[in-house]
Each structure stands twice: as structure tokens, then as C-alpha cells.
Amino acid sequence: MRLTHIAAAGSALVFATACAGNGDGGDVDPGDAPEELTIWTMGGATEESEEFFEELRDEWSQDYPDTSLNVEYIPWDEAQDSITNALAGGDAPDVLEAGNDQVSNWAVQGAILDLDEYVADWDEAEDINQEAMDYGSYENTQYSVPLHLAVRxxxxxxxxxxxxxxxxxxxxxxxxxxxxxxxxxxxxxxxxxxxxxxxxxxxxxxxxxxxxxxxxxxxxxxxxxxxxxxxxxxxxxxxxxxxxxxxxxxxxxxxxxxxxxxxxxxxxxxxxxxxxxxxxxxxxxxxxxxxxxxxxxxxxxxxxAFAGGSNLTVFSTADDPDFAFELLSTWASKDMAATWAEYTGFFPAYPELLDEPQFQEDEVAQASAEQLENQRYFPATPxxxxxxxxxxxxxxxxxxxxxxxxxxxxxxxxxxxxxxxxxxxxx
Missing domain, CATH: 3.40.190.10 (Periplasmic binding protein-like II)
Incomplete structure (x- = not known):
């Protein structure tokens, strides 16, 4: 039986309205939100990814209507040069998607922020697979949050x-x-x-x-x-x-x-x-x-099995890191993570979501969901x-x-x- 990678836009998992203060305990004032935040997502634009980011914009605008979201697609094979150039003073994102096995590399290079305080105040963090969360850290500092997982x-x-x-x-x-x-x-x-x-x-x-x-x-x-x-x-x-x-x-x-x-x-x-x-x-x-x-x-x-996947982090040069984490935690929230999984064919980092029908009614998806119950990671070092x-x-x-x-x-x-x-x- 073949897995359908891209689900129909009419999702069976209807996501809830995000609340202001989603990431840092409600300390941010929506009136202080910047005019624009930029996301760098890996890979090329597809019809499905464009539809997802429209949903993310709709979700975000409910609390931050005056902040536009600029989404830029970075090919995986250009990520190293793009991030290096951004560190040198070029155009840089606020929120960055990175391979989970590359987090320590960008942490050492100073490209991404210490998120310890933000994650500590984010209620949904405790529901994320903690092995995946730990793999998003480096030297006991949290630098990223899992977006999705993938196993063989x-x-x-x-x-x-x-x-x-x-x-x-x-x-x-x-x-x-x-x-x-x-x-x-x-x-x-x-x-x-x-x-x-x-x-x-x-x-x-x-x-x-x-x-x-x-x-x-x-x-x-x-x-x-x-x-x-x-x-x-x-x-x-x-x-x-x-x-x-x-x-x-x-x-x-x-x-x-x-x-x-x-x-x-x-x-x-x-x-x-x-x-x-x-x-x-x-x-x-x-x-x-x-x-x-x-x-x-x-x-x-x-x-x-090694659980590959993507993590989200805040770029070190972000002008508004509080709001950048608000955006990160909206995208990586339980409801939006489920929607992202439907569009991409990967798997959410929230174990409870793996019991949803979309991961259990298809033989291929079910095999991956079961395999995610026994996941491991390579040495967390650059x-x-x-x-x-x-x-x-x-x-x-x-x-x-x-x-x-x-x-x-x-x-x-x-x-x-x-x-x-x-x-x-x-x-």
C-alpha cells in the first residue's frame, strides 16, 4: 500500500487559534510586533508548501495582524553558503529551518540563539519527543525545537x-x-x-x-x-x-x-x-x-533507527528575537505541526499525534510511526x-x-x- 505524501488541503485535523504569548509566557505585547519577520525554509517551493505557509500566515495574523511573514526557500545544498553569508552581514532570517543533525554546527558558528529561557516558558515543549528535543541542544543549551521527524x-x-x-x-x-x-x-x-x-x-x-x-x-x-x-x-x-x-x-x-x-x-x-x-x-x-x-x-x-528531520531555531541576528520565537512556537505548535506533517508527508515530533488516523490507517505511514517508537541519534557534535x-x-x-x-x-x-x-x- 502506498503512502499518500500530500494530504488534501481540507485537513481532518483542524488547528486551534494561537494565543499571544505562545512562546514566552505572554510577555510580548502584540503592539510591539515588527512589520515583518522572515522565515528560511529548506528545499524548493511547491504548491503544498505555499498552501501551508498561507495557513501559517492566517494563524499568525489572528494575534499579529500588522506583521507580515516573508518566506524564503533555501535549497538544501545551498544552506551552508546562505547561512555563512547571512552571518557575514548579508540578508538573514528571523526563523531558520535546519537539519536536526546540523544544529550543533550552527550553534558553534554563532548562527543561532540560545533558546533555553524561551523553551522553559513554552508549555507545549514538554509534549515533544524529549530525545528529539535533546538532539536540538548542544552542550546542555537548547538551540532549536523539532519541527518534524523522519525515519527509515x-x-x-x-x-x-x-x-x-x-x-x-x-x-x-x-x-x-x-x-x-x-x-x-x-x-x-x-x-x-x-x-x-x-x-x-x-x-x-x-x-x-x-x-x-x-x-x-x-x-x-x-x-x-x-x-x-x-x-x-x-x-x-x-x-x-x-x-x-x-x-x-x-x-x-x-x-x-x-x-x-x-x-x-x-x-x-x-x-x-x-x-x-x-x-x-x-x-x-x-x-x-x-x-x-x-x-x-x-x-x-x-x-x-536514526530519526532525521528538521528543527526550527532563531537566527542570531534577529532584531526581534522574542517575536521570532513567537513565530517559531506557532509553527512548531502541536496543531500546526500536525498540519505541516500532512502537507510534507513527514511525522510530527509530538508522540501523541502518531496515534492519529493519518499515521495509522496507511501501512507505510504506520510502519514509520511504529519505527519512531524506537529512535536513536548520532553524536550531537558539529x-x-x-x-x-x-x-x-x-x-x-x-x-x-x-x-x-x-x-x-x-x-x-x-x-x-x-x-x-x-x-x-x-x-
Missing amino acids: TLIYRADWLEDLGHDAPETWDELVEVAEDIEDEHGVLGFGAPTDFTNGIASFIWSNGGEIATSEDGAEWEGQLTDPATVEAIEFYTDLTNDFSPVYTGENELIAQADLANGELGMYIDGNWAFDEIADQAEDPDMVDNLGAAPIPGVDGMAP NWTDADFEGKIIPGAVLDIADGDNAEERLAEANEELTEVLNQETD
């Missing part, structure tokens, strides 16, 4: 599994069994395990009780890649690569996505957003009706970008192990590098 799940050919008499696998043993049966019956790859896929690899590590790196109370980070549980998980993952998808060594999940789209793969890990991309690549777009989604299999049940996106420390080690290197020896090297990079000084 197992995507599979439901029609094939049904014919084989299998439900979606829930454990590692079942994953291997189903992958073998797919290969035997259909002569294609059973499960896609690309080596350049930290998000997927991490789920296997966490499921086995391993960690990537740990830090106690802001102390130095210690890599945990030599932990026996981590080593065992990575060996299991590389066995999956070699046994079921050796062509994915050195590759990421996009190659698996393309293979699934055209009947060359039975299962792989990806996000609910991939369903549209699969349909676009398929010779027969209707094949997505034969796909299913389920939580990622772990050792004994659902594995943890150096994670250098370690993973730039250095590819974990993917590099996994690639070498899949190619035959001794796992303990290679992971010892990777662990030393990871610890050094995570603890390097930041500007």
Missing part, C-alpha cells in the same frame, strides 16, 4: 513475501530466511545492504547493543567501534552485503532503490519519501502498489559531519571489511580516527 524502515515486495508465505521479517534470522527465499524463487537480490549507508548500518549496531560513540556530560567523545557488540553487528551487516548484494559494495541506498523499482531486489532500507522516487524510476509505476513497509528488523525485534559525510569513517571501514579485511583490526583503526575527529577543536 524496511521496504519490501509485499506480493513476493505473500506468495512465499512470509510476513515482513522482524528479526535478523527472519531477514536472512526471507532474503534466501526471494533469491531462490525470483533469482534476484534478496536484501540490499550497501556499504555507504551509515543510517542503515547504525540500526544494526544499535540493535545488537552497540554504540558508535559516547560522551558523558559534555566530556570528550569516545568511539565505540571496537565494542564486541558493534564488531559483531558490522560483521553481520557485511555478511548480508556479500551474501545478498555484493554489487552494493561502495554504493549507497539509491542503487538499491533503483533495483527495487525494477524487480531486481526484494527488500532494502529507506524512508517513506522513497516511494515516490521508486515510482518515478519504475518501468511500471503501479508496481508501488505491491510494496510494503515495516520496522527495521533487529536481533530480537524492531531495531532502533564534528559528526566531518566524521561521516566528509570522512566516511564508518562506511569506509564497512567497505574494507566486506572486501575481506579483518573486522577487529579495521574497526580499531576506524575507532581511533573517529575519536580523534569527534574531539577536534571547532571554530
